[in-house]
Amino acid sequence: MNRIKEVLEAKGISQTELxxxxxxxFNMVNLYATNKVQPPIPVLYKIADILNVDIRELLIPNKLKQI
Incomplete structure (x- = not known):
């Protein structure tokens, strides 16, 4: 799962621009943004570069920290 759509909205960048x-x-980026298809790791890095964020900001953690 990814947070591409949320980060795009926060940065004010459209899916078309990305x-x-x-x-x-646009259709492929929309599939990424709606979590219907997960981008390959190299594409995820490129998205992070374009959005100027750490790649981890685009990902939803698979485990929550136990306190």
Missing amino acids: ANRLGKT
């Missing part, structure tokens, strides 16, 4: 900067179609 698609153009990635060299992907």
